[in-house]
Amino acid sequence: MTDAGAAPPASGRFRGRQRPRGMALWWPALLGALSIAVLIGSAAATGTLQLANPDQSSVSEVRAAFEALPDDALVVVGMDADLGTYPEIMPAVRAAFDDLLARGASLAFVSVSVEGRAVAAAELARLRSAGADADALLDLGFTSGVEAALVRLVSDALPAGASGAVADTVTERGGGLAAFDMALLIGGGDVGPRTWVEQVGTRLPQLPMVGIAPTFAQPELVPYLRTGQLEALLATVRDDAAFVESVAATNGEPATAGGSPSAAAMLLGMLVALAVLGRALVGALPRLRGPAPPQVTEDDEA
Numbered sequence: 001m002t003d004a005g006a007a008p009p010a011s012g013r014f015r016g017r018q019r020p021r022g023m024a025l026w027w028p029a030l031l032g033a034l035s036i037a038v039l040i041g042s043a044a045a046t047g048t049l050q051l052a053n054p055d056q057s058s059v060s061e062v063r064a065a066f067e068a069l070p071d072d073a074l075v076v077v078g079m080d081a082d083l084g085t086y087p088e089i090m091p092a093v094r095a096a097f098d099d100l101l102a103r104g105a106s107l108a109f110v111s112v113s114v115e116g117r118a119v120a121a122a123e124l125a126r127l128r129s130a131g132a133d134a135d136a137l138l139d140l141g142f143t144s145g146v147e148a149a150l151v152r153l154v155s156d157a158l159p160a161g162a163s164g165a166v167a168d169t170v171t172e173r174g175g176g177l178a179a180f181d182m183a184l185l186i187g188g189g190d191v192g193p194r195t196w197v198e199q200v201g202t203r204l205p206q207l208p209m210v211g212i213a214p215t216f217a218q219p220e221l222v223p224y225l226r227t228g229q230l231e232a233l234l235a236t237v238r239d240d241a242a243f244v245e246s247v248a249a250t251n252g253e254p255a256t257a258g259g260s261p262s263a264a265a266m267l268l269g270m271l272v273a274l275a276v277l278g279r280a281l282v283g284a285l286p287r288l289r290g291p292a293p294p295q296v297t298e299d300d301e302a
Contacts, residue, residue: 051241053239053241058243059243062243063246072104073100073103073182074108075105076184077107077109080115080185080188082116082189086119089212092212092241092243101133105181106138107184108139109140111142112144136166138162140159153177157176178204184210185211192213192217193224197209212235214235
């Protein structure tokens with residue numbers, strides 16, 4: 001018999017949540033790592049830490065490909081960046097646009113991914129607001145179907161109603177991707193330089209292709225670079241930073257910290273993501289283990 005006025009015994013299921021061993025040390029370690037990241041950022045800003053790769057081979061290949069373009073070149077920009085990874089490559093991509101426009105090239109943007117289309121629209125708006133020549137820009141829009149879309153673009157790249165100097169030149173040259181002197185391919189997640197090489201490069205092997213992609217895509221893209229299917233590739237943070245500095249030096253501009261990829265910012269972002277993931281896992285542990293087994297008392301045994 002139990003006292004009716006007494007509170008029922010608390011079952012193990014409703015007792016205070018026990019933190020896994022090691023959690024007491026996990027948060028101080030995270031804070032220490034964040035402090036190191038802040039110090040790294042300060043060093044980078046003051047020049048103590050140089051982010052740019054001293055090996056200029058990748059930068060030289062990209063710039064050599066740009067220099068080989070004819071006067072008044074037409075460059076199709078395959079903009080299929082991913083919103084999650086675009087901040088890593090954005091400085092290098094914008095430096096490439098500036099370099100090409102400074103050489104007198106015209107840029108035509110096309111996307112076969114939804115996120116790429118959003119980034120393309122933002123970059124076109126930025127270039128126009130920055131004073132880029134309207135006759136040097138063309139929006140080819142979004143074409144659905146990914147691989148199938150790229151196959152269609154090979155023969156018909158102009159959307160209905162496209163007009164302007166670039167559109168007229170593309171029409172005169174047949175209307176497809178063969179009208180362009182180069183493809184600048186901006187990669188992200190599932191769509192990027194590899195997709196273009198496989199679907200467009202096999203059909204237009206004479207079209208030079210240059211890729212800019214996040215670091216994680218480097219292993220799958222390097223083989224295309226070795227076979228010559230990609231003429232040049234930027235796919236590491238350090239190569240991106242070196243390219244930004246190279247273009248800035250050519251244009252007589254200082255390569256500021258704001259124009260280069262920030263290792264500290266990316267490290268901080270990853271640490272914050274790990275913190276959120278850690279908290280989620282800690283909260284999920286009781287659910288993964290299931291309810292605690294019922295408590296057996298002496299009265300139950302009796």
